[in-house]
Amino acid sequence: MGTSRTGAAGAASRISVSRTGRSAPAPRTGRKTPLSVVQPKSLPLNEILLGDCIANLEKLPPESVDVVFADPPYNLQLEQALTRPDQSLVDAVDDDWDKFASFADYDAFTRAWLSAVRRVMKKNATLWVIGSYHNIFRVGAALQDLDFWILNDIVWRKANPMPNFKGRRFTNAHETMIWASRGADSKGYTFHYDALKAGNEDVQMRSDWFIPICTGDERLKDENGRKVHPTQKPEALLARVLLSSSNPGDVVLDPFFGSGTTGAVAKLLGRNFIGLERDPTYAKAARKRIDAVVPLDDASVSAPPEKRTEVRVPFLSLIEGGYVKAGETLVDERRRHKAVVRADGTLALGPIVGSIHKIGALTQGFPSCNGWTFWNVERDGKLISIDEFRTKVRAEMAA
């Protein structure tokens, strides 16, 4: 999320963020409450430290933070401009802070900041790192080599990802977060299992989270209406991270603070934060943003209800679920039209292949057709709408 990578290792500037009425840090409510709940005096709580991330980490006292959220550069390695089908240019992440000469360089950078972060983590602290396939494998391997203990990998499924414009790959619709404790012996980490379950229709929270990307009013803009930061993360993502793995009053460290999402959500949820950021423009925008946050009541700092929308079911899932078989014949309600199911989830009408909707429309000579309600299969002499199977698949997906 930030750029605190290559700055000078000199003395850090501090940007203090206005306090919020909340006074001293609240005591941790996790089970293994430490003897002293007061943070070390030198801990710069609710401040943004300007300067090199590793140099600043080295100035913090050891074993002093409860949770770390890190959104490091992804090392995207883009080589050419990309245009949408309408010929508009995609605004790529081409900032200097995301450029590395080689994988070896990126690995060295990764191991350096991870080591520095590990030193300031309390024994039962946990670390979150987010990334994409460009960097997450290197980050994960480095974590393991440095004796972090991976607890989960979490998939952030984007509600509205950028499409694959050239049609040469699958839509890159998710990013990956790794959640790790400081070591295999750090068994007392915070995890609000019951709260998450209660907020998730009374079933355990899974490792795949469906959350929209950051847009609209939440997205920080400068005076010219341009986005302040190219990769601002949604607050909903950070909220779930902090609600699941931290307590009110905890210290949350973000070594790549960027636009300050971690700080804004920490303040909202009654956590303390420490932000490290190299770029003064980002830090200034983050401070302004955080100052405007009004913390929630202590009582309401619990898991927010999930919003549910009806999920789109690929017809292919009906084949995969065993409801419909490749090679069998679909018919309409009056058995006037037929089409054959193909293994890839398309239908064949003689030589013509298309979706259940396209073929449904074609066989009737209509411009469009809802294939779900048009097509049926025969089971024990009776016709069953494929829409019934879709309902069942949806139920399975929700379970």
Place this chain on the structure above:
Amino acid sequence: MGTSRTGAAGAASRISVSRTGRSAPAPRTGRKTPLSVVQPKSLPLNEILLGDCIANLEKLPPESVDVVFADPPYNLQLEQALTRPDQSLVDAVDDDWDKFASFADYDAFTRAWLSAVRRVMKKNATLWVIGSYHNIFRVGAALQDLDFWILNDIVWRKANPMPNFKGRRFTNAHETMIWASRGADSKGYTFHYDALKAGNEDVQMRSDWFIPICTGDERLKDENGRKVHPTQKPEALLARVLLSSSNPGDVVLDPFFGSGTTGAVAKLLGRNFIGLERDPTYAKAARKRIDAVVPLDDASVSAPPEKRTEVRVPFLSLIEGGYVKAGETLVDERRRHKAVVRADGTLALGPIVGSIHKIGALTQGFPSCNGWTFWNVERDGKLISIDEFRTKVRAEMAA
């Protein structure tokens, strides 16, 4: 999926799987059709090679396979037995083949088999590897170090994952697959974009797949009713993998064949397979399983024609076919741009002459333009896209 790791490097036994009525491998239908569609004589098609995976890989001819699906040991590092809330014992993966002394050992193993696999991949072959957070980060980093080029990471979201019994983590509800080409210059890989889109409600297939785990009749059991293999993958998963990234007649290699899901689905979908497996019990069960598979009709498994491989039609053919007349005016959909048709199949924009694409780009000020979908002619007061005429010309050419 299998165990072909530590076996002796001696001569491989071959377990031949009965052929299926399907005779010689069908020619690839991808664009870069090789001069010879016959596989090298020494390629052991539709066989399971017993023995050490790397030793067997080294015996295969170079650049001979089209797709690789690999389900290597996960290196789970389980330290104690796990019980459910009702105190029943969870049947964990505790086989010898999943035990490694250290991450360094696992890395060495990973790099060895990946290198051996890369040698037998054709230039435009792609590789799929599946894993969990225990091993996938190491695999991904090794892939990148060996110059594979990652195309996507795919999340297999399990419909029915095992819950987290102790309530100390998120339900581990997914596994990760990495899809990679042999190198950054391997641009001609197979990807059935249109078929996947048509089978997915006419929107692009995303990187997160929702598929049930392997249960019920699909799960191989021995005579005592115990599962044959601890990590048998669902056929639906392999089906989507092969339908998206291979053609009928292709050679699919699985270096950790295990219970033979890759072979069973390859046969079902008219692909050839090569399976490597160290454990004779697994290989025997796989052979029996594959022998029972009845392949689908060719018509159900072939990929529908991709739009980008359709016959190229010169614009001049529209004039020759009488659909468009020399001297008439083409306009865009909103009648903002105009150009005049010349007798040689070019367009004139004032003094400038060029192709339908060039002139379309020029008049809009874009770097490029698809003239077929941009330009229209007026007929009886209505605009008709010249692309409709192209469709008619194509139909005439096919007739």
Place this chain on the structure above:
DNA sequence: TCAAGGCTTGAATCGGCTC
């Protein structure tokens, strides 16, 4: 004031054949 439709945009390793 509202509804409908247009425009913009998002961490992206994004074409392929012929000459």
Place this chain on the structure above:
DNA sequence: GGAGCCGATTCAAGCCTTG
């Protein structure tokens, strides 16, 4: 191998304009 050219390619949200 490089240049030139044909022509294929996007989904969901949110904001804004238009009627």
